[in-house]
Amino acid sequence: MSTSSESGPNSETHSATKPEIIKAVPVRHPGRWVAGAVLLVLVAMAVHTLVFSQTQIPGQRGSRFGWSVVREYLFSSLVVKGAEITLELTVVSMLAGVLLGVLVAVMRLSKSRMISGVAWFYAWIFRGTPVLVQIYFWFFIAALYPHITLGIPFGPSFVTINLNSVLGAFWAATLALSLNEGAYMSEIVRAGIISVDEGQVEAAQSLGMRRGMALRRIVLPQAMRLILPPTGNETISMLKTSSLASVIAVNELTHVANNISAQNYKTIQLLIVASIWYLAMTTVLSIGQYYVERHFARGATRALPPTPLQRLKRNLRYVRPQNHQAAHP
Amino acid sequence: MTTPMVKAEEVYKSFGSLEVLQGINLEVAPGEVTCMIGPSGSGKSTFLRLINHLEKLDAGRLWVDGELVGYREKNHRLYELKDREICAKRSEIAMVFQRFNLFPHLSVLDNVTIGPIKVKRQSANEAKDRAAELLQRVGLSDKIGAYPNQLSGGQQQRVAIARALAMEPKLMLFDEPTSALDPELVGEVLDAMHALADSGMTMVVVTHEMGFAREVGDTVVFMDGGRIVEAGKPRDVLVHPQNERLKNFLSKVL
Numbered sequence: 001m002s003t004s005s006e007s008g009p010n011s012e013t014h015s016a017t018k019p020e021i022i023k024a025v026p027v028r029h030p031g032r033w034v035a036g037a038v039l040l041v042l043v044a045m046a047v048h049t050l051v052f053s054q055t056q057i058p059g060q061r062g063s064r065f066g067w068s069v070v071r072e073y074l075f076s077s078l079v080v081k082g083a084e085i086t087l088e089l090t091v092v093s094m095l096a097g098v099l100l101g102v103l104v105a106v107m108r109l110s111k112s113r114m115i116s117g118v119a120w121f122y123a124w125i126f127r128g129t130p131v132l133v134q135i136y137f138w139f140f141i142a143a144l145y146p147h148i149t150l151g152i153p154f155g156p157s158f159v160t161i162n163l164n165s166v167l168g169a170f171w172a173a174t175l176a177l178s179l180n181e182g183a184y185m186s187e188i189v190r191a192g193i194i195s196v197d198e199g200q201v202e203a204a205q206s207l208g209m210r211r212g213m214a215l216r217r218i219v220l221p222q223a224m225r226l227i228l229p230p231t232g233n234e235t236i237s238m239l240k241t242s243s244l245a246s247v248i249a250v251n252e253l254t255h256v257a258n259n260i261s262a263q264n265y266k267t268i269q270l271l272i273v274a275s276i277w278y279l280a281m282t283t284v285l286s287i288g289q290y291y292v293e294r295h296f297a298r299g300a301t302r303a304l305p306p307t308p309l310q311r312l313k314r315n316l317r318y319v320r321p322q323n324h325q326a327a328h329p
Numbered sequence: 330m331t332t333p334m335v336k337a338e339e340v341y342k343s344f345g346s347l348e349v350l351q352g353i354n355l356e357v358a359p360g361e362v363t364c365m366i367g368p369s370g371s372g373k374s375t376f377l378r379l380i381n382h383l384e385k386l387d388a389g390r391l392w393v394d395g396e397l398v399g400y401r402e403k404n405h406r407l408y409e410l411k412d413r414e415i416c417a418k419r420s421e422i423a424m425v426f427q428r429f430n431l432f433p434h435l436s437v438l439d440n441v442t443i444g445p446i447k448v449k450r451q452s453a454n455e456a457k458d459r460a461a462e463l464l465q466r467v468g469l470s471d472k473i474g475a476y477p478n479q480l481s482g483g484q485q486q487r488v489a490i491a492r493a494l495a496m497e498p499k500l501m502l503f504d505e506p507t508s509a510l511d512p513e514l515v516g517e518v519l520d521a522m523h524a525l526a527d528s529g530m531t532m533v534v535v536t537h538e539m540g541f542a543r544e545v546g547d548t549v550v551f552m553d554g555g556r557i558v559e560a561g562k563p564r565d566v567l568v569h570p571q572n573e574r575l576k577n578f579l580s581k582v583l
């Protein structure tokens with residue numbers, strides 16, 4: 001029965017040519033088309049009301065959302081200055097929070113009950129109370145301690161600091177955000193440290209490394225891979241949490257927007273202005289996060305994931321030979 | 330008479346209520362290769378870890394190169410060594426692990442040079458030259474820039490041996506260095522260890538490779554239940570075992 005042109009599962013002849021590439025009719029998904037259509041209509045309605053619909057206030061003209069007002073304030077010096085302060089609050093608080101977090105995480109893992117207890121207590125307090133309360137607390141603490149003196153405990157003092165003049169609203173907010181962030185970061189860093197295989201520390205110790213060096217050179221770089229993604233989230237979240245500093249009149253983005261709209265009553269427009277700035281800043285941070293994570297993936301994955309740019313180049317390279325093949329079958 | 334490189338006298342160690350080592354007595358002369366065999370859980374790894382003070386012993390005495398491990402004895406009292414002193418002593422004892430424990434975030438070269446540079450304070454250039462030489466010795470010159478997870482198990486273990494050698498140790502401890510390897514990769518690691526033994530390195534090797542123990546070992550030690558049950562020349566211990574438990578063990582592994 002068998003001829004050389006037929007090749008069933010039992011055929012003994014192995015033809016050198018590859019079998020034909022499978023060309024099957026794909027499964028249809030009508031549900032997806034319906035859902036897509038519904039979404040398209042909803043998006044069209046949203047775009048219409050956002051961009052094209054006219055204001056309903058009698059005697060006024062222009063779009064309902066007042067985009068001309070948004071455009072007017074988006075790059076006004078007050079708003080830009082506010083965005084700057086938001087960024088400063090975020091960066092300073094995040095840096096301090098990360099450093100504090102590493103310190104507290106290492107303290108938590110200390111063999112001394114005393115030290116790990118203090119670290120636990122710190123995290124308990126600052127994670128367990130609202131940031132808003134903490135911001136008020138540090139703002140008004142100067143009322144309790146107008147002067148701080150440095151010296152021997154219960155003995156003579158050397159320096160006296162006027163807390164009222166040093167701890168302005170900006171620094172009170174920074175202190176509150178840093179301490180709060182430190183408590184969260186300590187848990188993130190601790191989880192990262194614990195995730196590193198014990199054999200790594202043993203190998204480092206066998207080389208004669210001391211605990212601190214093993215932590216810095218061997219454990220933390222490996223823990224980074226686990227620490228970074230949540231830290232990125234924390235940074236983005238900090239950018240927005242910093243708006244709480246407006247309650248003690250720090251001139252950050254939200255406070256500036258509120259101040260302006262208190263005068264011109266363009267509340268929605270200024271909220272949009274602030275939101276655009278927040279979105280822009282979080283977008284930039286997300287892109288930065290991607291590249292930092294990629295850097296620390298070294299050694300964890302065999303091949304690093306391509307950057308978007310590399311991916312684009314590769315896709316272009318794939319497109320060309322395919323066309324080439326199609327032309328010469 | 331030369332001082333033994335390792336000397337154990339009635340060494341005891343327990344974890345909680347579990348008595349893992351119950352009176353170990355052993356001497357390893359400089360330049361000698363001692364192979365330790367024994368069933369799982371008999372305390373072989375624990376004994377190796379005591380030698381470089383990754384664990385503290387409970388009772389008995391343990392010396393490396395004539396110096397007590399972990400303590401200083403003065404007027405019949407023991408004083409714990411400072412962290413710095415313990416680390417200094419560890420840097421003279423190398424350890425090779427079953428699961429390699431290479432540093433995955435560092436390249437092969439950095440794995441080998443980090444000890445000499447950070448612990449022995451060698452210059453980067455000096456350490457690099459020496460690392461290149463050692464990697465050539467274990468046949469991995471072409472992998473100098475690779476990361477550990479780009480290497481096969483056998484290659485990783487040879488890098489681990491080069492990393493250990495870079496510290497210029499006077500004693501090397503091997504804890505089942507080939508147990509995590511595919512059978513066809515065992516040979517390349519054993520060859521590297523064989524060459525090392527021929528160069529005069531003092532080695533304590535926990536292994537299940539009876540061929541290696543017979544060929545390379547100067548002494549073979551059989552541990553069971555936290556004790557050394559039989560010790561002697563490989564020929565005597567492996568070919569003409571006296572103890573029933575050893576006979577039983579050998580019949581299972583051979």
Ligand SMILES: Nc1ncnc2c1ncn2[C@@H]1O[C@H](COP(=O)(O)OP(=O)(O)OP(=O)(O)O)[C@@H](O)[C@H]1O
Pocket residue numbers: 344347349367368369370371372373374375376
């Ligand atoms: N840190 C520890 N805490 C508690 N028990 C331990 C610890 N380390 C080892 N043990 C126990 O001590 C016993 C001896 O362990 P050890 O690792 O020395 O055995 P081994 O001879 O090396 O065995 P294997 O051939 O399986 O590696 C085992 O029962 C083990 O569970």
Ligand SMILES: [Mg+2]
Pocket residue numbers: 373374375504505
């Ligand atoms: Mg073991």
